[in-house]
Amino acid sequence: xxxxxxxxxxxxxxxxxxxxxxxxxxxxxxxxxxxxxxxxxxxxxxxxxxxxxxxxxxxxxxxxxxxxxxxxxxxxxxxxxxxxxxxxxxxxxxxxxxxxxxxxxxxxxxxxxxxxxxxxxxxxxxxxxxxxxxxxxxxxxxxxxxxxxxxxxxxxxxxxx
Numbered sequence: 001x002x003x004x005x006x007x008x009x010x011x012x013x014x015x016x017x018x019x020x021x022x023x024x025x026x027x028x029x030x031x032x033x034x035x036x037x038x039x040x041x042x043x044x045x046x047x048x049x050x051x052x053x054x055x056x057x058x059x060x061x062x063x064x065x066x067x068x069x070x071x072x073x074x075x076x077x078x079x080x081x082x083x084x085x086x087x088x089x090x091x092x093x094x095x096x097x098x099x100x101x102x103x104x105x106x107x108x109x110x111x112x113x114x115x116x117x118x119x120x121x122x123x124x125x126x127x128x129x130x131x132x133x134x135x136x137x138x139x140x141x142x143x144x145x146x147x148x149x150x151x152x153x154x155x156x157x158x159x160x161x
Contacts, residue, residue, distance in 0.1 A: 037082055040119045044142050044158035046076030049093065052149045057105050065154065067093060073107035078142070078158050086117045086126060095151040103150050 047068065054063035057070035068074050076090040090111050096104040116127045124142060126133040135142040140160040146153045 036119050037084070040124055040137055041080050041082040043161045044078040044080070045161055046074070046078075046090070046156070047159045048155065048157035049074055050154040050157070051105075051152075052154050055103065055105060055150075067105065071105070071107055076158065080117055080124070084116050084118060086115060088113045088126070097151055 049067045050065050051067060052065060054065045055067070055070060056063040057067070064070055071093070074091055074093060076088070076092075079087045081087075088111075092108045092111065094106050094108045098104055113128055115129075118125055118127075119137065122137045124135040124137050126135070133144065135144045135158075142158040142160075144156045146155060148154065
């Protein structure tokens with residue numbers, strides 16, 4: 001009885017070549033281009049501070065996921081300068097959990113920060129001390145998606161002016 005032994009079955013060959021193809025690609029997307037910096041630079045205004053579930057903080061009978069619709073004291077301006085520095089002026093929120101899944105949400109103190117930023121492939125990263133804050137830039141909109149339910153934040157959106 002003859003037995004055929006295959007050293008490289010078809011699936012193994014495909015697996016090896018597929019792995020080599022993936023490994024041969026570089027994850028270095030190259031240096032940031034001046035054009036990308038120029039396109040991203042500018043002043044952005046906070047237009048959305050989204051939470052889940054929707055809230056009716058102003059008591060008008062209409063709940064909203066965008067807290068800017070509910071609290072007029074929330075504001076933010078982000079200036080991305082072409083020299084790689086930024087300034088952020090933000091009046092955020094304070095969220096306090098109440099029993100039964102309820103929340104008390106009010107405006108917080110105004111904060112100002114200045115530091116450095118960069119962009120690569122539409123990902124804007126703000127640096128502050130030891131933390132980084134990533135935003136995706138699509139067209140004129142900067143979006144940070146956190147995806148957290150209250151007391152956390154779903155997303156933050158700035159629009160270029």
